[in-house]
Amino acid sequence: xxxxxxxxxxxxxxxxxxxxxxxxxxxxxxxxxxxxxxxxxxxxxxxxxxxxxxxxxxxxxxxxxxxxxxxxxxxxxxxxxxxxxxxxxxxxxxxxxxxxxxx
Numbered sequence: 001x002x003x004x005x006x007x008x009x010x011x012x013x014x015x016x017x018x019x020x021x022x023x024x025x026x027x028x029x030x031x032x033x034x035x036x037x038x039x040x041x042x043x044x045x046x047x048x049x050x051x052x053x054x055x056x057x058x059x060x061x062x063x064x065x066x067x068x069x070x071x072x073x074x075x076x077x078x079x080x081x082x083x084x085x086x087x088x089x090x091x092x093x094x095x096x097x098x099x100x101x102x103x
Contacts, residue, residue: 003073007101009033009040020055026092028055037063041070041100045092058086070100 004010009031020041021028028043039061045051057064064083072079080103081088090098 003099007040007073008036008038009101010099018060020057020060021053026051026053028053028090030057030061032061037102039064039102041088042097043090043092043100044097046095048094050094051092053090053092055088055090056086057083057088064102069103071103072098072100074099 009015015031015033015038018030018032020030021043025047026043026045028041030039030041032039041055041057043053043055045053058066066083066086068083069080070083070088072081081090081100088100090100092098
């Protein structure tokens with residue numbers, strides 16, 4: 001609950017949800033608050049082995065281009081991932097998830 005309260009894109013009911021990837025074993029979506037530009041990405045791996053997802057964020061999220069950084073609040077703000085080639089590439093643990101918010 002603290003994570004949700006701390007980040008507008010995770011708590012705001014008016015945020016837009018955008019599908020980024022969906023397979024039988026993985027799911028990723030973004031939540032974007034249009035009025036403020038706050039955004040978060042949530043990715044799930046339902047496999048019993050690690051997975052890599054490449055998410056087309058520049059194509060599907062307005063205002064997200066190469067060089068934009070997202071950080072993982074559950075891992076600390078020093079854990080950042082930068083959009084490159086229009087995409088974010090995530091390593092997901094077995095049966096795990098990651099939450100990223102725009103820096």
